Amino acid sequence: MATRTAAERREEERQRYNAYVATCPSRKLLDTLSDKWASLALTALAHGPLRYSELARMIAGVSQKMLTQTLRTMERDGLVSRTVTPSVPVRVDYRLTPLGENLLPLLEAIKRWAEVHMEDVEAAREAYDRRVDSQP
Amino acid sequence: MATRTAAERREEERQRYNAYVATCPSRKLLDTLSDKWASLALTALAHGPLRYSELARMIAGVSQKMLTQTLRTMERDGLVSRTVTPSVPVRVDYRLTPLGENLLPLLEAIKRWAEVHMEDVEAAREAYDRRVDSQP
DNA sequence: CGGAATCCAAAGGGATACTG
DNA sequence: CAGTATCCCTTTGGATTCCG
Numbered sequence: 104m105a106t107r108t109a110a111e112r113r114e115e116e117r118q119r120y121n122a123y124v125a126t127c128p129s130r131k132l133l134d135t136l137s138d139k140w141a142s143l144a145l146t147a148l149a150h151g152p153l154r155y156s157e158l159a160r161m162i163a164g165v166s167q168k169m170l171t172q173t174l175r176t177m178e179r180d181g182l183v184s185r186t187v188t189p190s191v192p193v194r195v196d197y198r199l200t201p202l203g204e205n206l207l208p209l210l211e212a213i214k215r216w217a218e219v220h221m222e223d224v225e226a227a228r229e230a231y232d233r234r235v236d237s238q239p
Numbered sequence: 240m241a242t243r244t245a246a247e248r249r250e251e252e253r254q255r256y257n258a259y260v261a262t263c264p265s266r267k268l269l270d271t272l273s274d275k276w277a278s279l280a281l282t283a284l285a286h287g288p289l290r291y292s293e294l295a296r297m298i299a300g301v302s303q304k305m306l307t308q309t310l311r312t313m314e315r316d317g318l319v320s321r322t323v324t325p326s327v328p329v330r331v332d333y334r335l336t337p338l339g340e341n342l343l344p345l346l347e348a349i350k351r352w353a354e355v356h357m358e359d360v361e362a363a364r365e366a367y368d369r370r371v372d373s374q375p
Numbered sequence: 376c377g378g379a380a381t382c383c384a385a386a387g388g389g390a391t392a393c394t395g
Numbered sequence: 396c397a398g399t400a401t402c403c404c405t406t407t408g409g410a411t412t413c414c415g
Binding site: 376377379380381385386387388390391392393394395 | 396397398399400401402403404405406407408409411412413414415
Binding site: 120123128129130131132133134135136137142163164178179180181182202205206209210212213214216217218220221223224226227228230231232 | 256259264265266267268269270271272273278299300314315316317318338341342345346348349350352353354356357359360362363364366367368
């Protein structure tokens with residue numbers, strides 16, 4: 104049956120990739136960092152704990168769904184901790200764990216590389232686009 | 240017209256994010272590195288140029304479409320260069336540019352951080368999952 | 376050999392409405 | 396306030412086919 108075979112092959116490929124990700128720490132870390140809002144949340148929390156609504160305001164453009172999802176993932180990964188104060192209304196604070204703080208210097212390194220080299224990338228892109236545009 | 244307004248709002252959000260990405264080098268860099276196959280291609284090319292088919296074999300699990308797309312993007316970003324030898328059949332080699340080579344140490348830094356700390360992340364995940372599972 | 380073009384399924388993610 | 400649940404559009408990416 105062609106359909107089933109194709110689906111199975113797809114599943115195999117997916118698992119091959121997952122297996123790779125599972126054994127490759129760098130890949131796992133990149134997956135975490137590149138989560139659309141994770142690095143933003145991480146740097147937002149760099150200077151102290153914040154409430155959910157404060158985070159939502161600082162990370163302009165994030166939807167409530169994605170903010171919650173991002174924070175959950177980061178909590179699960181041990182990068183942030185979540186503290187509920189059972190007042191009325193409830194108050195929830197997020198703060199970096201030591202592990203999360205440990206990640207900040209790496210983000211800094213990424214930022215530094217980017218600040219130094221991204222204009223070269225920009226220039227390369229423009230040059231590339233000019234080349235392509237001038238080709239019929 | 241509700242439909243049009245919703246679509247416009249969505250478009251605005253998208254552009255807000257794009258505007259942010261455009262002004263944030265770190266975010267741009269993370270977008271590049273986290274491209275599912277970019278870091279793999281980068282490290283595959285670390286020790287010298289490779290042909291298209293060689294890359295395809297080294298990066299097991301990548302589809303031809305994604306490999307091509309990744310290489311195009313990296314070429315546009317000035318990270319790799321593409322050389323066509325017009326023989327029959329054609330031969331195409333990819334190699335890192337100086338800019339691309341310059342990125343390798345950063346990948347190394349990411350790899351080192353991951354190797355040192357990802358087991359903490361693993362442990363945090365298991366602890367988190369145990370906590371959640373034991374809650375009805 | 377090294378692609379480009381097309382098609383389609385699956386995942387991602389925003390909007391909205393509801394809850395403790 | 397800080398979420399959860401649902402709906403549904405958009406994007407991603409694999410499979411397949413065709414080309415120089």
